[in-house]
Amino acid sequence: MITDKIIRILALAFSIIGIISLFYIELNFKPKFIPLEKIKFENEGQRILTSGKIVKVYTSKKNPNFLLIVLYSKGRKIGVPIFEDLFLQLKKNGISKYSFKRGKYLEVEGIVQNYKGLIEVIPKKVSDIRLKND
Amino acid sequence: MIEFLICLIGSILGTLLGLIPGSHINNILPFLLSFSFFLNPLQLSLFIISISTSQIISSYIPSIFLGAPNEENALSILPGHKLLLKGNGISAIKIMITSSLLSTLFSFLLIAIFFNFFNFFYQISRNFVSILILLTILIMILIERKIKRILLSSFIFLISGIFGILALNFPLVNQNYILFPVLSGLFGISTLINSLNEKPKIPKQNFNIKIDFNKKLIKSSFIGSIFGILVGFLPAIGVSQAAIISQQILRIKDELNFLASLSSINVANEIFSLFAIYLINNPRSGASIAIQRILTNISLYHLFLFSSSILISLSISSLLSIKIAKRFVRIIEKIDYFKLNLIVLSYLLTSIFIFTGIYGLFLALISSSIGILAYKLGIKRSDCMGVLLIPSLLFFLKLNPIVYQILGI
Numbered sequence: 001m002i003t004d005k006i007i008r009i010l011a012l013a014f015s016i017i018g019i020i021s022l023f024y025i026e027l028n029f030k031p032k033f034i035p036l037e038k039i040k041f042e043n044e045g046q047r048i049l050t051s052g053k054i055v056k057v058y059t060s061k062k063n064p065n066f067l068l069i070v071l072y073s074k075g076r077k078i079g080v081p082i083f084e085d086l087f088l089q090l091k092k093n094g095i096s097k098y099s100f101k102r103g104k105y106l107e108v109e110g111i112v113q114n115y116k117g118l119i120e121v122i123p124k125k126v127s128d129i130r131l132k133n134d
Numbered sequence: 135m136i137e138f139l140i141c142l143i144g145s146i147l148g149t150l151l152g153l154i155p156g157s158h159i160n161n162i163l164p165f166l167l168s169f170s171f172f173l174n175p176l177q178l179s180l181f182i183i184s185i186s187t188s189q190i191i192s193s194y195i196p197s198i199f200l201g202a203p204n205e206e207n208a209l210s211i212l213p214g215h216k217l218l219l220k221g222n223g224i225s226a227i228k229i230m231i232t233s234s235l236l237s238t239l240f241s242f243l244l245i246a247i248f249f250n251f252f253n254f255f256y257q258i259s260r261n262f263v264s265i266l267i268l269l270t271i272l273i274m275i276l277i278e279r280k281i282k283r284i285l286l287s288s289f290i291f292l293i294s295g296i297f298g299i300l301a302l303n304f305p306l307v308n309q310n311y312i313l314f315p316v317l318s319g320l321f322g323i324s325t326l327i328n329s330l331n332e333k334p335k336i337p338k339q340n341f342n343i344k345i346d347f348n349k350k351l352i353k354s355s356f357i358g359s360i361f362g363i364l365v366g367f368l369p370a371i372g373v374s375q376a377a378i379i380s381q382q383i384l385r386i387k388d389e390l391n392f393l394a395s396l397s398s399i400n401v402a403n404e405i406f407s408l409f410a411i412y413l414i415n416n417p418r419s420g421a422s423i424a425i426q427r428i429l430t431n432i433s434l435y436h437l438f439l440f441s442s443s444i445l446i447s448l449s450i451s452s453l454l455s456i457k458i459a460k461r462f463v464r465i466i467e468k469i470d471y472f473k474l475n476l477i478v479l480s481y482l483l484t485s486i487f488i489f490t491g492i493y494g495l496f497l498a499l500i501s502s503s504i505g506i507l508a509y510k511l512g513i514k515r516s517d518c519m520g521v522l523l524i525p526s527l528l529f530f531l532k533l534n535p536i537v538y539q540i541l542g543i
């Protein structure tokens with residue numbers, strides 16, 4: 001006979017072990033590298049790693065703490081939006097909008113999204129953005 | 135005339151789509167876009183609008199009678215199930231439909247009044263949301279009054295929140311479908327499993343119900359419409375979070391008014407999402423993104439046509455859904471409810487597997503365990519909404535990058 005007490009213990013155990021496993025999986029997850037030119041709309045919602053040359057950096061008049069970096073590789077362009085929360089963290093880590101110079105290479109990890117027909121890769125933490133010199 | 139016919143077909147298809155547990159227009163949008171071969175952009179947009187609005191109404195049926203929700207009405211399962219077990223399943227459906235229709239009128243009214251101010255609201259509102267969420271969380275926990283229950287409630291809220299931070303960031307499940315296993319587990323699967331364990335019988339359902347057009351219902355629908363519109367332009371806030379916040383603000387304690395508020399938020403959110411393309415140049419739902427892609431220049435003329443399409447499809451779907459609900463009740467009264475629960479549970483698990491794979495099932499296992507734990511501890515299941523409220527709070531406090539960096543995920 002399964003009593004309420006047993007169900008409570010089982011549910012608690014499954015919840016805690018599940019959360020710990022989830023954390024362990026995410027801690028050890030390495031996203032798949034997809035060359036920029038091969039990212040498709042079908043990749044929407046996936047977390048990937050990609051890289052490209054910075055060809056344009058847009059700033060917003062309404063929000064000075066927002067950046068849209070356009071990356072280019074082999075005839076394709078994608079957007080990398082840096083939202084305010086991440087932008088402020090980057091600033092604290094010594095990375096400002098002037099660090100994203102045209103011609104520099106950027107490696108970015110993030111979720112693929114389709115924003116008004118443009119593929120974007122959205123990073124969420126400082127270490128998702130890696131600037132390369134050439 | 136052809137446009138009216140398109141809305142009619144769209145409404146019927148949308149009503150049928152809503153009856154499939156866990157279904158959503160986003161799942162069939164790529165298929166709908168292929169209709170562009172024989173429908174012009176405006177006709178295709180009206181077709182999508184009819185489907186997306188009418189499916190909201192009929193989706194209340196599987197949610198209330200089967201405990202199988204979609205993302206937007208996951209919270210309706212709990213009060214809906216209680217009403218079903220009291221023989222009031224039909225009143226739950228009727229109240230949701232009535233408030234959806236009221237919300238349609240309120241939403242149009244609010245949008246018309248504040249037409250020129252949405253851009254301004256869009257800019258300033260974000261600063262106050264974190265305070266609103268924080269207050270909601272505090273009220274939800276402190277409402278328990280007794281120390282032991284406050285501690286248990288905080289525990290469920292916290293464990294759900296930690297699960298939310300990890301689950302909503304889980305890289306092995308497509309982010310577009312992630313809420314499906316998470317919310318189905320917390321509110322759908324856990325209810326079904328408890329139901330299987332307790333073997334309840336569905337009592338004879340009461341068919342002769344007249345909806346009392348009282349102040350409470352109108353107030354719930356009106357506030358629900360405001361929250362639905364707010365959801366339309368606030369990032370990281372969804373229908374479920376808004377329902378919980380409005381429930382605390384309005385002090386809604388009875389099931390019927392909670393359902394009224396939830397369905398109003400749902401409808402107002404859908405309507406505003408469609409208008410948001412024009413009002414704030416920011417599509418806020420799968421359907422509105424698709425429409426923005428189809429119709430490049432949206433004008434006031436288009437908004438009037440969208441409004442007509444919404445009114446037609448909501449009316450048709452409401453009429454059809456009441457008829458279907460009555461027939462549905464007659465069928466489930468005859469079927470062994472235990473077997474029905476087993477079938478729905480298998481269906482939900484299969485759908486989760488199809489959309490999100492084995493890792494989605496893994497998320498559903500954890501979320502169901504949390505849902506069952508809350509139930510068995512005798513704590514209100516809305517505390518499981520920590521799964522969305524805590525990540526939303528972190529978002530508005532701009533703490534997400536720091537949390538992810540500290541956790542290393």
